Structure formats: C-alpha cells, structure tokens
Amino acid sequence: MTGKTQGLSRQFLLTLRRCLTVYGVVLAVGLLLFVPLCYQSVMLGYTGSSAIVFPGINDVELYFRPILLFTAMAWQWFFFDSALCHGVSRKSYMKATAISAAVVPLLLSVLYLMARFVVIATGTAICYEKSDGCRITGPFYAHLSEQFMYAWERMDWNRAPSMWEAQYSPALPAGPLFVGLKFFSLMLSYTAIGALIGAVLAWLARRGIWAVSIGVVVLWYAAQQLSSSPSMLIYMPKMQVISNFYELGTAQNRLVQAMSGRVVSYTADGVEIGTYVVWIPLAESLVLFVLCMWIIWMFTKRREIHPARQRG
Known part of the structure; x- marks a missing residue:
C-alpha cells in the first residue's frame, strides 16, 4: 500500500x-435561510412594511460574503489540531485549504448566475435599468457585480440627484459572464481574507486568551472604520485621509474606483464616465488569494498542536 490514489495522498x-x-454544510444552512429571507424581501417590497423583525435580503453579495469569510476563518482556527492529530501533514492541510478556498467561491458564483438566469427567464425578476439588459433588485440584487453587465456608465451630477439617474451603455453580450467573474472575485477575496484571519487568530491563541481578545477587537475596530459612512468620515478630523477616498474626483477616489474595476474619467463639463473592466478586480483577487495563502503557509509551518490536544 503506497498511500497514494492517482498521485494524490490519502491524507x-x-x-x-x-x-x-x-463549507458545504455552512453554505447549505445559508441557502436554507436564504429562501425564507427572499420571501420576506418580496413581501416587504409589496407591502412596504418595515415592522417585521427580519427585513429580508436586499443584496446577495452582502449576504454570502460574511458566510464565506467566517467559514474560512473557522476552518483555519478549529480544524488544524484535529487534522494533525489524525496524521495529516501540514502540506496536505494547506493544499486542501487553498483548493477549497478557490473552488467554493467558483461554485457559488455559478449557482448565483444560474439563479439569476432562472428568475429573469421566468419573469419573476424586477429589473430597474432602462437600457437593454436586466439588473435585478433584491433579494438577488448584487450592486458591485451587476454593473459589469455594461461597458460604461454616464453620470451628470449637476442634473441627476443620485446614481439612480445614471445612463448605461447597452448590455454587453458577455455581460452575464462578466457579472459572474466579478461575483467570483468578491467571494474569492473574502474567503482568502477569512482564512488569513483564522490563521492569525489561531497563532495568537498560542499566546493566551488576552492576545486573541485583543486581536479580535483590533480587527473589529478596523472593519468598522473602513465600512463607516462617508458622511461620518468627513466630519472626523482623524479620518480625513480616509474621507478623501470617498470624495468624488479626488486622486484617492479614482484609485479606489479603478481598483474595483470602474475606471473613472471626467468630461470638460464635469460629467463622470465610469468604464467597467472586470479583469482588474479579477486579477487583484487572484493576487490577494496567492498572497494570503502564502502567509497562511508561513503560519502553518510554525504552528503546533494545542497542548490540550497533545498526547502524553
């Protein structure tokens, strides 16, 4: 017995x-909860009620991103000791982590595209774009991904009161593919970041509960600051640097938008034109994924089994 199966170790x-x-169990639970929350969203849309305890789903991206992040984090933090106690090598553990962190976002993106096609084909989708093509409202609304249905978007801030008044190009023939690629880049990034956070917290756990507590508080505070409302950041002097990233037309804001795949330019009369290039966020997510996996591998090589799990 060689312990190999077609070149792959049994470990x-x-x-x-x-x-x-x-991943499958967590996503299955998430999908089971997604169904009643979708129904809740539809009912809220029809009744206009806001008194129901669970407000439903308004953005499918926001729903699945934390699910993938915390699942990847839990795998790194809780399952390492068990794997090594059963004779799994660090290399096998790391390879399984990397492959799963890439495959699961890909499968979820395919599921999203299939669901999107079904709700459009059956006429149950509510589309709000005036140009040809369909950007679905909640619960299948995916603001960051659906924009890539189009080649560009034109916004005259002097005349239009909000982004709802933006003009879009005709939908691209490969638009659904670009939507799926953007969705995949988001899910892949959050899975990679979740795995990295889990590895860091597991490393801190070796230094005691206080180190873990401090790490969690610091990560929570950083996430809160980065996700704060732009209007709040403008009035916080210490956050003025961050507020510049939200101010339209600044170099920082253009850089952030370009990194998201929306390359912004301005005409002589101040009209903002955003060109959507899905390959930018896709390449960034792949680079981020490789970087996170490399850092996790550095932690994994030096990580030991928790003393409570070791055998005397």
Whole structure:
C-alpha cells in the first residue's frame, strides 16, 4: 500500500473532503435561510412594511460574503489540531485549504448566475435599468457585480440627484459572464481574507486568551472604520485621509474606483464616465488569494498542536 490514489495522498483527499464538507454544510444552512429571507424581501417590497423583525435580503453579495469569510476563518482556527492529530501533514492541510478556498467561491458564483438566469427567464425578476439588459433588485440584487453587465456608465451630477439617474451603455453580450467573474472575485477575496484571519487568530491563541481578545477587537475596530459612512468620515478630523477616498474626483477616489474595476474619467463639463473592466478586480483577487495563502503557509509551518490536544 503506497498511500497514494492517482498521485494524490490519502491524507490530502481526506482533508480536502473534510474542508469541502465544512463549507458545504455552512453554505447549505445559508441557502436554507436564504429562501425564507427572499420571501420576506418580496413581501416587504409589496407591502412596504418595515415592522417585521427580519427585513429580508436586499443584496446577495452582502449576504454570502460574511458566510464565506467566517467559514474560512473557522476552518483555519478549529480544524488544524484535529487534522494533525489524525496524521495529516501540514502540506496536505494547506493544499486542501487553498483548493477549497478557490473552488467554493467558483461554485457559488455559478449557482448565483444560474439563479439569476432562472428568475429573469421566468419573469419573476424586477429589473430597474432602462437600457437593454436586466439588473435585478433584491433579494438577488448584487450592486458591485451587476454593473459589469455594461461597458460604461454616464453620470451628470449637476442634473441627476443620485446614481439612480445614471445612463448605461447597452448590455454587453458577455455581460452575464462578466457579472459572474466579478461575483467570483468578491467571494474569492473574502474567503482568502477569512482564512488569513483564522490563521492569525489561531497563532495568537498560542499566546493566551488576552492576545486573541485583543486581536479580535483590533480587527473589529478596523472593519468598522473602513465600512463607516462617508458622511461620518468627513466630519472626523482623524479620518480625513480616509474621507478623501470617498470624495468624488479626488486622486484617492479614482484609485479606489479603478481598483474595483470602474475606471473613472471626467468630461470638460464635469460629467463622470465610469468604464467597467472586470479583469482588474479579477486579477487583484487572484493576487490577494496567492498572497494570503502564502502567509497562511508561513503560519502553518510554525504552528503546533494545542497542548490540550497533545498526547502524553
């Protein structure tokens, strides 16, 4: 017995199966909850009521991003000791982590595109774009991804009161593919970041509960600051640097938008034109994924089993 199956070790296959099972169980629960929340969103849309405890789903991206992030984090933090206690090598554990972190966002993106096609084909989607093509409202609304249905978007801030008045190009023939690629880049980024956070917290856990607590508080505070309202940041002197990233037309704001795939230019009369290039966020997410996996591997090589799990 060589312990190999078509060139793949049994350790690796076992770990990969366990990792995919963890993702599968969490996503299955998430999808089961997604169905009643979708129904809740539709009912809220019809009744206009806001008194229901669970407001439903308004953005499918916002719903699945934290699910993938915390699942990847939990796999790194809770399953390492168990894997090594069962004879799994660090290399097998790391390979299974990387493959699962890439495959799961890809499968979720395919599921999203299939669901999007079904709701449009059956006429149950509510589209709000006036140009040809369909940008779905909640619960299948995906603001960051759906923009890539179009080649460009034109916004005259002097005449239009909000982004709802923007003019879009005709929908691209490959628009759904670009939507899926953008959705995949988002999910891949959050999975990679979640795995990295889990590895860091697991490393801190070796230094005691206080180190973990401080790490969690710092990460929470950073996330809160980066996700704060732009209007709040403008009135906080210490956050003035961050507020510049939200101010339209600044070099910082153009850089952030370009990194998201929306390359902004301005005409002589101040009209803002955003050109959508999906390859930018896709390439960035792949680079981020590789970087996170490399850092995790550095932590994994030096990580030991928790003393409570070691055998005397």
